Amino acid sequence: MSGLKTFQDANDPNSVVMVIEVTDMDKFEAILKDPSNDTLKKKHTVLEPITLSMQVEP
Numbered sequence: 001m002s003g004l005k006t007f008q009d010a011n012d013p014n015s016v017v018m019v020i021e022v023t024d025m026d027k028f029e030a031i032l033k034d035p036s037n038d039t040l041k042k043k044h045t046v047l048e049p050i051t052l053s054m055q056v057e058p
Contacts, residue, residue, distance in 0.1 A: 001020050001021060001022045001023065001028060002020075002021045002023070003019070003020065003021035004018065004019070004020050005018070005019040005020075006018050006019075007019070014045075029052075032050055
């Protein structure tokens, strides 16, 4: 992955969106689902479910 950008909701400082360029979606999803990352998610208050969206080319 590369090109990480973080955006904060103007009306809710607890709502954050991250835009990440992912080269291998299967590996990225495996990282998100890996239980060994649960401690980091709790530390940074990551709420489930994590929503993934993809750019659609016209």
